[in-house]
Amino acid sequence: GESVGLHLPTLSVQEGDNSIINCAYSNSASDYFIWYKQESGKGPQFIIDIRSNMDKRQGQRVTVLLNKTVKHLSLQIAATQPGDSAVYFCAENRSQAGTALIFGKGTTLSVSS
């Protein structure tokens, strides 16, 4: 399954499928990006990050891809599990804003078994 982040806020997938969550950012000066997962009733939890000098970074079951040409970021989750159900946010660090992170609106991932 695939979403377009801000334009399609809900992504529904079957357990075991791969999920792709997309995010567009607007500032070409942004040099650092983070994905957070937020479960119901909890605070955002760090998943994975990437610097602008990279175009891909892999973690456990997750991969972040960065396309600076079109200012696009994606989070791929392999073999999606019911425990992955949450809201996923991308955030960017705009150099001129110091350490402040700018968060996107989020995409809800719903995994059915």
Added chain:
Amino acid sequence: DAGVIQSPRHEVTEMGQEVTLRCKPISGHDYLFWYRQTMMRGLELLIYFNNNVPIDDSGMPEDRFSAKMPNASFSTLKIQPSEPRDSAVYFCASSLARSTRNIQYFGAGTRLSVL
């Protein structure tokens, strides 16, 4: 480490009352951030501190909101007087400046309801 600790977890108050939200950052972290989250506006940065000094408060909605960080292990966000439109979940986060990665660690949040 216990992570970022916020209190209370839930606060219900009446319009016009003063509300104080509290945060204990992760020990050793030198940046502290206050965010507000609503369905309509998402996650908004209100203010952040570096070494207990406010760096950017441009996100604070209006003069009714104030934040302090008297020491490295404690911060408060105060709303006086509170209004129904302040109802939201308020998050505190902290990070370590020396790290090359700008990972902010969030608390569990305070859910504020102003009646």
